[in-house]
Amino acid sequence: MTTQPAKSEAVGGIGRRLAGHRLLWPALILLALLLGNLAFHHDFFSVRVRDGHLYGSLIDILQFGAPLTLVALGMTLVIATRGIDLSVGSTVAIAGALACGHISTAAHPGSVATMLTAVALALGVALVLGLANGFLVSGLGVQPIVATLILMVAGRGVAQLITGGQIVTVTSAPYKMIGGGYWLTFPFAVLLATALVAFTGFVTRRSALGMLIESVGGNPSASRLVGIRAGGLLALVYVFSALCAAVAGLMISSNVSSADGNNAGLWIELDAILAVVVGGTALTGGRFSLGGTVLGALIIQTLSTTVYSLGVPPETTLVFKAFVVIVVCLVQSPVFRAKVLRRRRTTTPRSHTTAGTAPQQQEVRA
Amino acid sequence: MSTGTASAAAGLTRPFATVSPRTRTRIPLIVTAVLLLVMFGVGSVRYEGFLSAQVVLNLLIDNGFLLVVAVGATFVILTGGIDLSVGSMVALSTTLTAWLVESHGWPLAAVIPLVLLVGAASGTLMGWIIHTFEIQPFIVTLAGMFLARGLCYTISTESITISDPTTAGIAQTRLYGPGGLFVSIPVVIALAVLVTAFVVLHHTRFGRNVYALGGNESSARLMGLPVGSTKIAVYAVSGLCSALGGVLLTFYMLSGYALHAMGMELDAIAATVIGGTLLTGGSGFVLGTALGVLVLGMIQTVVNFQGTLSSWWTRIVIGALLLVFIVLQRLMSGRRPAAD
Numbered sequence: 065m066t067t068q069p070a071k072s073e074a075v076g077g078i079g080r081r082l083a084g085h086r087l088l089w090p091a092l093i094l095l096a097l098l099l100g101n102l103a104f105h106h107d108f109f110s111v112r113v114r115d116g117h118l119y120g121s122l123i124d125i126l127q128f129g130a131p132l133t134l135v136a137l138g139m140t141l142v143i144a145t146r147g148i149d150l151s152v153g154s155t156v157a158i159a160g161a162l163a164c165g166h167i168s169t170a171a172h173p174g175s176v177a178t179m180l181t182a183v184a185l186a187l188g189v190a191l192v193l194g195l196a197n198g199f200l201v202s203g204l205g206v207q208p209i210v211a212t213l214i215l216m217v218a219g220r221g222v223a224q225l226i227t228g229g230q231i232v233t234v235t236s237a238p239y240k241m242i243g244g245g246y247w248l249t250f251p252f253a254v255l256l257a258t259a260l261v262a263f264t265g266f267v268t269r270r271s272a273l274g275m276l277i278e279s280v281g282g283n284p285s286a287s288r289l290v291g292i293r294a295g296g297l298l299a300l301v302y303v304f305s306a307l308c309a310a311v312a313g314l315m316i317s318s319n320v321s322s323a324d325g326n327n328a329g330l331w332i333e334l335d336a337i338l339a340v341v342v343g344g345t346a347l348t349g350g351r352f353s354l355g356g357t358v359l360g361a362l363i364i365q366t367l368s369t370t371v372y373s374l375g376v377p378p379e380t381t382l383v384f385k386a387f388v389v390i391v392v393c394l395v396q397s398p399v400f401r402a403k404v405l406r407r408r409r410t411t412t413p414r415s416h417t418t419a420g421t422a423p424q425q426q427e428v429r430a
Numbered sequence: 431m432s433t434g435t436a437s438a439a440a441g442l443t444r445p446f447a448t449v450s451p452r453t454r455t456r457i458p459l460i461v462t463a464v465l466l467l468v469m470f471g472v473g474s475v476r477y478e479g480f481l482s483a484q485v486v487l488n489l490l491i492d493n494g495f496l497l498v499v500a501v502g503a504t505f506v507i508l509t510g511g512i513d514l515s516v517g518s519m520v521a522l523s524t525t526l527t528a529w530l531v532e533s534h535g536w537p538l539a540a541v542i543p544l545v546l547l548v549g550a551a552s553g554t555l556m557g558w559i560i561h562t563f564e565i566q567p568f569i570v571t572l573a574g575m576f577l578a579r580g581l582c583y584t585i586s587t588e589s590i591t592i593s594d595p596t597t598a599g600i601a602q603t604r605l606y607g608p609g610g611l612f613v614s615i616p617v618v619i620a621l622a623v624l625v626t627a628f629v630v631l632h633h634t635r636f637g638r639n640v641y642a643l644g645g646n647e648s649s650a651r652l653m654g655l656p657v658g659s660t661k662i663a664v665y666a667v668s669g670l671c672s673a674l675g676g677v678l679l680t681f682y683m684l685s686g687y688a689l690h691a692m693g694m695e696l697d698a699i700a701a702t703v704i705g706g707t708l709l710t711g712g713s714g715f716v717l718g719t720a721l722g723v724l725v726l727g728m729i730q731t732v733v734n735f736q737g738t739l740s741s742w743w744t745r746i747v748i749g750a751l752l753l754v755f756i757v758l759q760r761l762m763s764g765r766r767p768a769a770d
Contacts, residue, residue: 095725121744193523200756204757205760206756206757206760207710209512209568210703210709210756211756213699213747213752214697214749214756215751216696217693217700217745217748217752218745218746218748218749218750218752218753220742220745221744221745221746221749222742222746224740224742224745224747225742225743226630229742245538256448263593264584296722303649311703318737325742332574334575336574337572341569343454347566347569348566377583377584378686379579379580379583380580380583380584381580382576382577382579382580382583383576383577383579383580383581383584385573385580386574386575386576387573387574387577389569389572389573389576390559390570390573393563393565393569393570393573393686394559394563394565396565396754397564397565398564399562399563399564400563409463417751
């Protein structure tokens with residue numbers, strides 16, 4: 065991370081507009097990570113076509129990053145309302161458990177109809193879970209972190225209850241398609257995630273929905289005074305988050321053709337929050353960037369891949385993540401900016417002050 | 431008690447509004463105590479060998495470390511903050527203790543102060559970041575959680591079993607009381623921590639500051655209370671308590687492992703909430719937290735005694751209880767806008 069400031073100055077010469085773009089930092093971090101990988105593995109960027117499928121490290125990052133992207137997508141909207149959804153990991157586990165449980169007991173495990181029923185079942189239950197979260201937050205006014213904590217605690221138990229504490233293995237070609245299949249040479253999971261991100265971007269940015277969500281998060285009382293019904297919006301974002309998590313759960317369980325109530329989606333809520341924060345969506349709500357979230361999710365996934373390919377114990381990724389969280393949060397913190405930038409202003413006046421970048425960020429919102 | 435009349439107007443919309451605030455804050459505590467007694471009563475009727483004082487003492491033996499951790503969490507939650515790093519700090523403490531004692535042959539008497547120091551220092555650091563840069567406590571402690579868990583793995587990716595005679599000796603010592611009842615040394619330490627926390631919270635200036643900070647931070651600042659140092663101090667206390675909890679867990683498990691205490695932060699928060707501490711801060715009792723820990727332990731015991739129930743029922747029941755108590759909290763505190 066210490067090499068980052070030097071890079072930004074080099075890029076800053078291209079144009080102030082680009083330098084102030086909120087996606088600049090995540091994009092630079094991702095680029096740095098990818099280039100770092102290239103230094104260790106010279107064929108890191110090579111993508112081959114084998115058996116009509118795309119293969120390569122970059123494709124792997126996209127494919128394994130798809131579930132995380134989806135979870136982070138739902139999380140972005142929740143965080144934009146100044147909330148948080150800790151229950152996504154449990155929802156991932158429940159969705160996978162339900163779908164695999166249904167397929168394994170079905171008469172025709174390999175048929176498309178069974179797969180569709182399983183998916184519908186998982187999504188339906190996720191809808192109920194999301195509604196429960198939404199009701200606690202908007203109906204009862206419980207703090208989001210606490211409301212979703214309940215499902216986070218109980219959800220893993222429920223997932224294990226569904227699987228009976230076993231790892232449920234399924235053999236179903238249509239189900240395998242969701243997370244491990246290929247369509248038009250691309251991994252289906254990547255296409256699905258891209259479609260969902262594009263759909264969400266379209267709905268939130270081409271209608272007033274995104275702005276309403278941001279206003280509820282930015283200033284709840286002011287948005288109430290202008291007549292926005294926060295209750296429905298809040299419930300909506302939690303339902304959306306649960307649905308995204310359920311699709312991610314289907315992908316994860318389909319990719320490995322099994323459901324593990326204990327470990328599926330473990331810590332994914334933390335990765336998702338991390339992805340959202342790295343992508344430039346502030347935890348204080350009121351602003352969100354779907355593009356940033358996608359970049360953030362890819363950064364996290366690349367980080368994990370890097371650690372694996374370097375041969376360091378994979379668990380030490382947690383240490384890297386910890387530093388990333390802290391650095392990103394410090395950079396986002398107005399107090400930190402004020403303190404650091406005030407010191408810097410004596411040497412380079414009027415370059416990157418908080419007051420100067422804030423209107424620009426509003427302007428170039430993705 | 432006389433302040434109870436002020437809220438009588440909204441009696442219809444708030445079911446507990448006619449009760450005086452002082453009593454109202456104690457309702458969860460009473461519910462928890464009744465719940466504990468009912469569970470013990472039902473357990474005694476249904477299962478053979480349940481009705482004994484040793485079962486109660488075993489609750490303490492099996493949950494002493496959780497009690498210490500939950501006491502630390504209570505301090506933080508009372509100020510309206512949250513500490514998600516406690517579980518990882520416990521794991522780090524077990525790993526560090528086991529590593530230093532086993533692989534480096536350090537004496538236990540030197541390791542324990544060092545581990546406690548590490549816990550307190552990391553808590554202080556997190557508190558300092560939270561206060562100085564005004565970052566939400568949950569994201570800072572989340573980073574702490576990652577960091578501590580990651581450090582465990584950098585120390586050792588495998589479980590380190592402790593064969594050091596001193597540690598094993600302390601772990602296996604049974605302190606016998608009347609009638610052949612016994613407790614372990616960690617239980618005594620945990621109870622000492624509980625009593626200390628009670629005295630600190632209810633009978634010292636620092637304790638009053640903690641409640642004032644949780645009640646209303648700006649008011650506390652305007653009153654001239656040391657908001658910053660109090661905030662940093664509660665995270666330091668939480669770090670210290672989780673380190674101590676980790677040491678106790680090391681005695682209990684006789685091993686250090688990065689996967690110890692998975693999800694303990696949730697258990698600690700659940701115990702605190704079930705014990706009647708408001709998550710918005712400013713109201714609660716540390717003795718209630720002890721009751722909360724006992725309830726969690728009792729659920730585990732009942733599930734064990736039942737035999738046919740699988741272990742995941744514990745999680746489901748804890749989640750359901752958490753739900754009930756949080757809804758209860760909302761009904762009691764009326765409709766305050768959800769402060770984040």
